Amino acid sequence: MEKNTKIYIAGHRGMVGSAIWRALEAKGYTNLIGKTSAELDLKNQVAVSDFFETEKPEVVIDAAARVGGILANNDYPYQFLMENMQIQNNLIDYSLKADVQKFIFLGSSCIYPKLAPQPLKEEYLLTGPLETTNEWYAIAKITGVKACEAIRKQFGKDYISLMPTNLYGTYDNFDLNTSHVLPAMIRKFHEAKVAGEMKGSTCSEPVELWGSGTPMREFLFVEDLADAVVFALENQFQDNLYNVGTGVDLTIKDLAELIQKTVGHTGEIIWDSSKPDGTPRKLMDVSKMTDAGWKAKVGLEEGIKRTYQWFLENQETFKQVKI
Protein backbone atom coordinates (compact mmCIF):
# COMPACT_ATOMS: atom_id res chain seq x y z
CA MET A 1 0.00 0.00 0.00
CA GLU A 2 1.40 3.43 -1.00
CA LYS A 3 2.50 5.47 2.01
CA ASN A 4 0.51 8.49 0.78
CA THR A 5 -2.76 6.52 0.55
CA LYS A 6 -5.53 8.58 2.14
CA ILE A 7 -6.56 6.53 5.20
CA TYR A 8 -9.50 7.61 7.37
CA ILE A 9 -9.38 6.22 10.92
CA ALA A 10 -12.85 6.59 12.44
CA GLY A 11 -12.50 6.86 16.24
CA HIS A 12 -8.87 7.97 15.96
CA ARG A 13 -8.76 9.31 19.53
CA GLY A 14 -9.98 6.11 21.17
CA MET A 15 -7.80 3.45 22.74
CA VAL A 16 -7.82 1.37 19.51
CA GLY A 17 -7.99 4.23 16.98
CA SER A 18 -5.08 6.12 18.54
CA ALA A 19 -2.97 2.93 18.62
CA ILE A 20 -3.72 2.34 14.93
CA TRP A 21 -2.82 5.97 14.11
CA ARG A 22 0.53 5.60 15.96
CA ALA A 23 1.25 2.28 14.22
CA LEU A 24 0.53 3.70 10.74
CA GLU A 25 2.65 6.81 11.40
CA ALA A 26 5.49 4.59 12.62
CA LYS A 27 5.33 2.67 9.30
CA GLY A 28 5.59 5.89 7.31
CA TYR A 29 2.00 6.52 6.26
CA THR A 30 1.69 10.26 5.67
CA ASN A 31 -1.93 10.84 4.68
CA LEU A 32 -4.02 9.92 7.75
CA ILE A 33 -7.31 11.66 8.57
CA GLY A 34 -9.47 11.57 11.69
CA LYS A 35 -12.40 13.50 13.13
CA THR A 36 -13.49 13.75 16.75
CA SER A 37 -17.11 12.98 17.59
CA ALA A 38 -17.59 16.72 18.20
CA GLU A 39 -16.31 17.47 14.67
CA LEU A 40 -18.23 14.64 13.01
CA ASP A 41 -21.01 12.73 14.77
CA LEU A 42 -21.00 9.43 12.90
CA LYS A 43 -24.61 8.82 13.95
CA ASN A 44 -25.54 11.76 11.66
CA GLN A 45 -26.08 10.34 8.18
CA VAL A 46 -26.02 13.70 6.35
CA ALA A 47 -22.82 14.76 8.10
CA VAL A 48 -21.15 11.45 7.19
CA SER A 49 -22.31 11.78 3.58
CA ASP A 50 -20.86 15.31 3.36
CA PHE A 51 -17.59 14.12 4.97
CA PHE A 52 -17.09 11.37 2.36
CA GLU A 53 -18.01 13.78 -0.45
CA THR A 54 -15.38 16.24 0.72
CA GLU A 55 -12.56 13.98 1.97
CA LYS A 56 -12.84 11.01 -0.47
CA PRO A 57 -10.70 8.59 1.63
CA GLU A 58 -9.16 5.60 -0.22
CA VAL A 59 -9.16 3.35 2.87
CA VAL A 60 -11.41 3.39 5.96
CA ILE A 61 -10.65 1.75 9.32
CA ASP A 62 -13.65 1.69 11.64
CA ALA A 63 -12.47 2.04 15.28
CA ALA A 64 -15.45 4.21 16.27
CA ALA A 65 -18.19 2.78 18.47
CA ARG A 66 -20.11 3.04 21.71
CA VAL A 67 -17.84 0.80 23.81
CA GLY A 68 -18.02 -0.43 27.39
CA GLY A 69 -17.72 -3.28 29.83
CA ILE A 70 -20.28 -5.78 31.05
CA LEU A 71 -22.25 -3.37 33.26
CA ALA A 72 -22.49 -0.58 30.67
CA ASN A 73 -23.65 -3.08 28.03
CA ASN A 74 -26.21 -4.54 30.41
CA ASP A 75 -27.52 -1.17 31.64
CA TYR A 76 -27.67 0.69 28.29
CA PRO A 77 -28.85 -1.88 25.71
CA TYR A 78 -30.52 0.68 23.44
CA GLN A 79 -27.40 2.86 23.06
CA PHE A 80 -25.15 -0.16 22.50
CA LEU A 81 -27.48 -1.50 19.81
CA MET A 82 -28.65 1.67 18.08
CA GLU A 83 -25.57 3.93 18.28
CA ASN A 84 -23.29 1.16 17.02
CA MET A 85 -25.60 0.32 14.13
CA GLN A 86 -25.90 4.00 13.17
CA ILE A 87 -22.13 4.59 13.34
CA GLN A 88 -21.05 1.48 11.42
CA ASN A 89 -23.91 1.57 8.88
CA ASN A 90 -23.13 5.19 7.95
CA LEU A 91 -19.42 4.41 7.63
CA ILE A 92 -19.93 1.22 5.61
CA ASP A 93 -22.66 2.58 3.32
CA TYR A 94 -20.92 5.87 2.52
CA SER A 95 -17.61 4.08 2.01
CA LEU A 96 -19.32 1.90 -0.60
CA LYS A 97 -20.99 4.94 -2.20
CA ALA A 98 -17.63 6.78 -2.27
CA ASP A 99 -15.97 3.74 -3.90
CA VAL A 100 -13.59 3.20 -0.96
CA GLN A 101 -11.51 0.20 -2.00
CA LYS A 102 -10.53 -1.18 1.43
CA PHE A 103 -12.56 -1.15 4.65
CA ILE A 104 -11.56 -2.74 7.96
CA PHE A 105 -14.43 -3.27 10.39
CA LEU A 106 -13.71 -4.02 14.05
CA GLY A 107 -16.17 -6.29 15.82
CA SER A 108 -15.73 -8.19 19.06
CA SER A 109 -15.46 -11.77 20.35
CA CYS A 110 -18.90 -11.35 21.94
CA ILE A 111 -20.50 -11.89 18.51
CA TYR A 112 -20.13 -15.65 19.03
CA PRO A 113 -22.76 -17.78 20.83
CA LYS A 114 -22.51 -17.80 24.65
CA LEU A 115 -21.95 -21.55 24.87
CA ALA A 116 -20.18 -22.19 21.55
CA PRO A 117 -17.36 -24.77 21.66
CA GLN A 118 -14.02 -23.30 22.73
CA PRO A 119 -11.80 -22.05 21.26
CA LEU A 120 -14.21 -19.98 19.13
CA LYS A 121 -13.89 -20.47 15.36
CA GLU A 122 -15.19 -17.87 12.88
CA GLU A 123 -17.64 -20.44 11.49
CA TYR A 124 -19.47 -20.60 14.87
CA LEU A 125 -21.06 -17.20 14.11
CA LEU A 126 -24.90 -17.32 14.31
CA THR A 127 -24.99 -20.97 15.45
CA GLY A 128 -26.53 -20.31 18.87
CA PRO A 129 -27.95 -17.81 21.38
CA LEU A 130 -25.82 -14.85 22.47
CA GLU A 131 -24.70 -13.81 25.99
CA THR A 132 -27.60 -11.69 27.35
CA THR A 133 -25.47 -8.97 29.00
CA ASN A 134 -24.10 -7.83 25.64
CA GLU A 135 -26.38 -9.30 22.97
CA TRP A 136 -27.37 -5.76 21.93
CA TYR A 137 -23.79 -4.75 21.09
CA ALA A 138 -23.18 -8.21 19.59
CA ILE A 139 -26.16 -7.93 17.22
CA ALA A 140 -24.94 -4.50 16.07
CA LYS A 141 -21.47 -5.93 15.43
CA ILE A 142 -22.89 -9.00 13.64
CA THR A 143 -24.79 -6.70 11.24
CA GLY A 144 -21.52 -4.88 10.54
CA VAL A 145 -19.78 -8.17 9.77
CA LYS A 146 -22.61 -9.23 7.45
CA ALA A 147 -22.72 -5.81 5.70
CA CYS A 148 -19.00 -6.08 4.88
CA GLU A 149 -19.48 -9.70 3.77
CA ALA A 150 -22.36 -8.64 1.48
CA ILE A 151 -20.17 -5.94 -0.11
CA ARG A 152 -17.39 -8.47 -0.73
CA LYS A 153 -19.88 -10.89 -2.29
CA GLN A 154 -21.94 -8.43 -4.39
CA PHE A 155 -19.38 -5.76 -5.29
CA GLY A 156 -16.07 -7.63 -4.96
CA LYS A 157 -14.55 -4.98 -2.67
CA ASP A 158 -11.88 -5.71 -0.06
CA TYR A 159 -14.07 -5.12 3.02
CA ILE A 160 -12.99 -7.30 5.95
CA SER A 161 -13.97 -7.78 9.58
CA LEU A 162 -11.49 -8.35 12.40
CA MET A 163 -12.87 -9.78 15.66
CA PRO A 164 -10.57 -8.72 18.51
CA THR A 165 -10.74 -10.41 21.90
CA ASN A 166 -10.87 -8.24 25.06
CA LEU A 167 -8.43 -5.37 24.54
CA TYR A 168 -6.50 -3.24 27.03
CA GLY A 169 -3.65 -0.76 27.13
CA THR A 170 -2.74 2.91 26.92
CA TYR A 171 -5.61 5.41 26.51
CA ASP A 172 -8.07 2.83 27.86
CA ASN A 173 -11.27 3.85 29.64
CA PHE A 174 -10.75 3.84 33.44
CA ASP A 175 -14.27 4.85 34.49
CA LEU A 176 -15.26 2.26 37.08
CA ASN A 177 -18.86 1.97 35.86
CA THR A 178 -18.33 1.81 32.09
CA SER A 179 -14.87 0.27 31.71
CA HIS A 180 -13.74 -3.29 31.01
CA VAL A 181 -12.30 -5.47 33.76
CA LEU A 182 -8.57 -4.96 33.25
CA PRO A 183 -8.42 -1.14 33.48
CA ALA A 184 -10.96 -1.26 36.34
CA MET A 185 -8.73 -3.63 38.31
CA ILE A 186 -5.63 -1.51 37.71
CA ARG A 187 -7.40 1.57 39.03
CA LYS A 188 -9.10 -0.20 41.97
CA PHE A 189 -5.93 -1.91 43.21
CA HIS A 190 -3.89 1.27 42.77
CA GLU A 191 -6.35 3.53 44.62
CA ALA A 192 -6.76 0.97 47.45
CA LYS A 193 -2.97 0.73 47.81
CA VAL A 194 -2.61 4.52 47.97
CA ALA A 195 -5.49 4.77 50.47
CA GLY A 196 -3.71 2.28 52.75
CA GLU A 197 -0.44 4.20 52.48
CA MET A 198 -2.22 7.49 53.26
CA LYS A 199 -3.47 5.90 56.51
CA GLY A 200 0.07 4.85 57.35
CA SER A 201 -1.07 1.23 57.25
CA THR A 202 1.16 -1.63 56.08
CA CYS A 203 -1.94 -3.22 54.52
CA SER A 204 -3.85 -1.82 51.53
CA GLU A 205 -7.58 -1.11 51.68
CA PRO A 206 -9.81 -3.98 50.41
CA VAL A 207 -10.81 -4.08 46.73
CA GLU A 208 -14.31 -5.02 45.56
CA LEU A 209 -14.51 -6.89 42.27
CA TRP A 210 -17.54 -8.10 40.33
CA GLY A 211 -19.06 -11.56 39.94
CA SER A 212 -17.49 -14.83 41.06
CA GLY A 213 -14.03 -14.52 39.50
CA THR A 214 -14.55 -17.86 37.76
CA PRO A 215 -15.21 -16.68 34.13
CA MET A 216 -12.25 -16.90 31.78
CA ARG A 217 -11.09 -14.14 29.46
CA GLU A 218 -8.41 -13.61 26.82
CA PHE A 219 -6.64 -10.25 26.69
CA LEU A 220 -4.79 -8.64 23.80
CA PHE A 221 -2.59 -5.56 24.28
CA VAL A 222 -3.95 -2.76 22.08
CA GLU A 223 -0.65 -2.19 20.26
CA ASP A 224 -0.79 -5.81 19.09
CA LEU A 225 -4.28 -5.20 17.71
CA ALA A 226 -3.05 -2.08 15.91
CA ASP A 227 -0.25 -4.21 14.43
CA ALA A 228 -2.83 -6.75 13.24
CA VAL A 229 -4.90 -3.97 11.60
CA VAL A 230 -1.83 -2.68 9.74
CA PHE A 231 -1.05 -6.27 8.71
CA ALA A 232 -4.60 -6.64 7.36
CA LEU A 233 -4.27 -3.29 5.57
CA GLU A 234 -1.07 -4.34 3.81
CA ASN A 235 -2.16 -7.86 2.89
CA GLN A 236 -4.95 -9.25 0.69
CA PHE A 237 -7.02 -11.61 2.87
CA GLN A 238 -8.92 -14.49 1.28
CA ASP A 239 -11.90 -14.36 3.64
CA ASN A 240 -14.16 -11.77 5.31
CA LEU A 241 -13.85 -12.64 9.01
CA TYR A 242 -10.73 -13.14 11.18
CA ASN A 243 -10.36 -13.56 14.95
CA VAL A 244 -7.55 -11.51 16.51
CA GLY A 245 -6.23 -12.61 19.90
CA THR A 246 -3.47 -14.36 21.79
CA GLY A 247 -5.16 -17.79 21.96
CA VAL A 248 -4.48 -17.84 25.74
CA ASP A 249 -6.97 -17.12 28.53
CA LEU A 250 -7.13 -17.07 32.35
CA THR A 251 -9.74 -16.77 35.09
CA ILE A 252 -10.79 -13.33 36.29
CA LYS A 253 -9.52 -14.39 39.73
CA ASP A 254 -6.04 -15.15 38.33
CA LEU A 255 -6.13 -11.84 36.45
CA ALA A 256 -6.94 -10.05 39.73
CA GLU A 257 -4.01 -11.73 41.50
CA LEU A 258 -1.64 -10.84 38.63
CA ILE A 259 -2.71 -7.17 38.66
CA GLN A 260 -2.66 -7.08 42.49
CA LYS A 261 0.98 -8.25 42.39
CA THR A 262 1.94 -5.80 39.60
CA VAL A 263 0.37 -2.85 41.46
CA GLY A 264 1.78 -3.94 44.84
CA HIS A 265 -1.60 -4.13 46.60
CA THR A 266 -1.58 -6.22 49.80
CA GLY A 267 -5.18 -6.10 51.02
CA GLU A 268 -8.30 -8.25 50.71
CA ILE A 269 -10.26 -8.93 47.50
CA ILE A 270 -14.03 -9.01 47.97
CA TRP A 271 -16.19 -10.55 45.20
CA ASP A 272 -19.61 -8.89 44.68
CA SER A 273 -21.84 -11.74 43.46
CA SER A 274 -24.69 -9.29 42.72
CA LYS A 275 -22.75 -8.22 39.61
CA PRO A 276 -22.95 -10.37 36.43
CA ASP A 277 -20.28 -12.86 35.38
CA GLY A 278 -21.30 -12.70 31.70
CA THR A 279 -20.01 -15.28 29.25
CA PRO A 280 -18.26 -18.15 31.08
CA ARG A 281 -15.47 -18.23 28.47
CA LYS A 282 -14.73 -16.71 25.04
CA LEU A 283 -11.31 -17.93 23.98
CA MET A 284 -10.63 -17.25 20.32
CA ASP A 285 -9.27 -19.74 17.80
CA VAL A 286 -6.64 -17.51 16.18
CA SER A 287 -5.36 -20.04 13.63
CA LYS A 288 -6.73 -18.14 10.60
CA MET A 289 -4.64 -15.06 11.45
CA THR A 290 -1.65 -17.28 12.32
CA ASP A 291 -1.98 -19.02 8.93
CA ALA A 292 -2.21 -15.56 7.28
CA GLY A 293 1.14 -14.71 8.90
CA TRP A 294 0.28 -12.65 12.00
CA LYS A 295 0.79 -13.42 15.72
CA ALA A 296 0.46 -11.38 18.91
CA LYS A 297 3.77 -10.34 20.51
CA VAL A 298 3.01 -8.72 23.90
CA GLY A 299 2.40 -11.11 26.79
CA LEU A 300 -0.19 -10.32 29.49
CA GLU A 301 2.30 -9.64 32.31
CA GLU A 302 4.29 -7.20 30.13
CA GLY A 303 1.10 -5.56 28.84
CA ILE A 304 -0.26 -5.03 32.36
CA LYS A 305 3.06 -3.49 33.49
CA ARG A 306 3.06 -1.09 30.50
CA THR A 307 -0.59 -0.17 31.05
CA TYR A 308 -0.06 0.45 34.79
CA GLN A 309 3.01 2.61 34.03
CA TRP A 310 0.92 4.66 31.57
CA PHE A 311 -1.88 4.95 34.16
CA LEU A 312 0.60 6.28 36.76
CA GLU A 313 1.94 8.85 34.27
CA ASN A 314 -1.56 10.01 33.32
CA GLN A 315 -3.28 10.23 36.70
CA GLU A 316 -4.72 13.67 35.89
CA THR A 317 -5.96 12.96 32.37
CA PHE A 318 -6.98 9.30 32.02
CA LYS A 319 -10.25 8.82 30.11
CA GLN A 320 -13.53 8.11 31.91
CA VAL A 321 -16.30 7.43 29.38
CA LYS A 322 -19.78 8.41 30.61
CA ILE A 323 -22.99 7.25 28.91
Ligand SMILES: NC(=O)c1ccc[n+]([C@@H]2O[C@H](COP(=O)([O-])OP(=O)(O)OC[C@H]3O[C@@H](n4cnc5c(N)ncnc54)[C@H](OP(=O)(O)O)[C@@H]3O)[C@@H](O)[C@H]2O)c1
Ligand atom coordinates in the same frame (compact mmCIF):
# COMPACT_ATOMS: atom_id res chain seq x y z
N1 LIG B 1 -11.92 -2.18 24.18
C1 LIG B 1 -12.12 -3.45 23.94
O1 LIG B 1 -11.95 -4.35 24.81
C2 LIG B 1 -12.56 -3.88 22.56
C3 LIG B 1 -12.62 -5.25 22.29
C4 LIG B 1 -13.00 -5.67 21.02
C5 LIG B 1 -13.33 -4.74 20.04
N2 LIG B 1 -13.27 -3.42 20.32
C6 LIG B 1 -13.66 -2.48 19.25
O2 LIG B 1 -12.63 -1.54 18.98
C7 LIG B 1 -13.21 -0.31 18.56
C8 LIG B 1 -12.70 0.83 19.42
O3 LIG B 1 -12.86 0.51 20.78
P1 LIG B 1 -12.06 1.35 21.90
O4 LIG B 1 -11.82 0.42 23.02
O5 LIG B 1 -10.93 2.08 21.27
O6 LIG B 1 -13.17 2.41 22.34
P2 LIG B 1 -12.98 3.92 22.86
O7 LIG B 1 -11.65 4.11 23.48
O8 LIG B 1 -14.23 4.22 23.62
O9 LIG B 1 -13.01 4.77 21.48
C9 LIG B 1 -14.20 4.85 20.75
C10 LIG B 1 -14.05 5.96 19.73
O10 LIG B 1 -15.25 6.03 18.98
C11 LIG B 1 -15.55 7.39 18.79
N3 LIG B 1 -17.00 7.58 18.74
C12 LIG B 1 -17.94 7.06 19.57
N4 LIG B 1 -19.16 7.50 19.21
C13 LIG B 1 -18.98 8.33 18.15
C14 LIG B 1 -19.84 9.10 17.34
N5 LIG B 1 -21.15 9.12 17.53
N6 LIG B 1 -19.30 9.84 16.33
C15 LIG B 1 -17.96 9.84 16.11
N7 LIG B 1 -17.08 9.11 16.84
C16 LIG B 1 -17.60 8.37 17.85
C17 LIG B 1 -14.97 8.16 19.98
O11 LIG B 1 -14.63 9.45 19.51
P3 LIG B 1 -14.29 10.71 20.50
O12 LIG B 1 -13.15 10.25 21.35
O13 LIG B 1 -13.90 11.80 19.54
O14 LIG B 1 -15.56 10.99 21.26
C18 LIG B 1 -13.75 7.31 20.35
O15 LIG B 1 -12.61 7.83 19.76
C19 LIG B 1 -14.72 -0.49 18.66
O16 LIG B 1 -15.24 -0.85 17.38
C20 LIG B 1 -14.87 -1.66 19.62
O17 LIG B 1 -16.07 -2.37 19.37
C21 LIG B 1 -12.89 -2.94 21.55
Ligand SMILES: C[C@@H]1O[C@H](OP(=O)(O)OP(=O)(O)OC[C@H]2O[C@@H](n3cnc4c(=O)[nH]c(N)nc43)[C@H](O)[C@@H]2O)[C@@H](O)[C@H](O)[C@@H]1O
Ligand atom coordinates in the same frame (compact mmCIF):
# COMPACT_ATOMS: atom_id res chain seq x y z
C1 LIG C 1 -14.79 -7.05 24.75
C2 LIG C 1 -15.97 -6.65 25.59
O1 LIG C 1 -16.36 -7.71 26.45
C3 LIG C 1 -17.43 -7.35 27.30
O2 LIG C 1 -17.79 -8.47 28.06
P1 LIG C 1 -16.88 -8.93 29.28
O3 LIG C 1 -15.62 -9.50 28.75
O4 LIG C 1 -17.71 -9.78 30.15
O5 LIG C 1 -16.62 -7.52 29.96
P2 LIG C 1 -15.80 -7.02 31.23
O6 LIG C 1 -16.53 -5.80 31.73
O7 LIG C 1 -14.38 -6.84 30.85
O8 LIG C 1 -15.95 -8.17 32.37
C4 LIG C 1 -15.20 -9.34 32.29
C5 LIG C 1 -15.39 -10.12 33.58
O9 LIG C 1 -14.70 -9.43 34.65
C6 LIG C 1 -15.56 -9.34 35.78
N1 LIG C 1 -15.17 -8.20 36.63
C7 LIG C 1 -14.70 -8.30 37.90
N2 LIG C 1 -14.47 -7.08 38.42
C8 LIG C 1 -14.81 -6.17 37.44
C9 LIG C 1 -14.79 -4.75 37.40
O10 LIG C 1 -14.44 -4.05 38.37
N3 LIG C 1 -15.17 -4.17 36.23
C10 LIG C 1 -15.57 -4.90 35.14
N4 LIG C 1 -15.91 -4.27 34.00
N5 LIG C 1 -15.62 -6.28 35.14
C11 LIG C 1 -15.24 -6.89 36.30
C12 LIG C 1 -16.95 -9.22 35.16
O11 LIG C 1 -17.95 -9.54 36.13
C13 LIG C 1 -16.86 -10.25 34.04
O12 LIG C 1 -17.07 -11.55 34.55
C14 LIG C 1 -18.67 -6.94 26.53
O13 LIG C 1 -19.68 -6.54 27.44
C15 LIG C 1 -18.33 -5.86 25.55
O14 LIG C 1 -19.43 -5.66 24.72
C16 LIG C 1 -17.12 -6.23 24.72
O15 LIG C 1 -17.45 -7.26 23.85
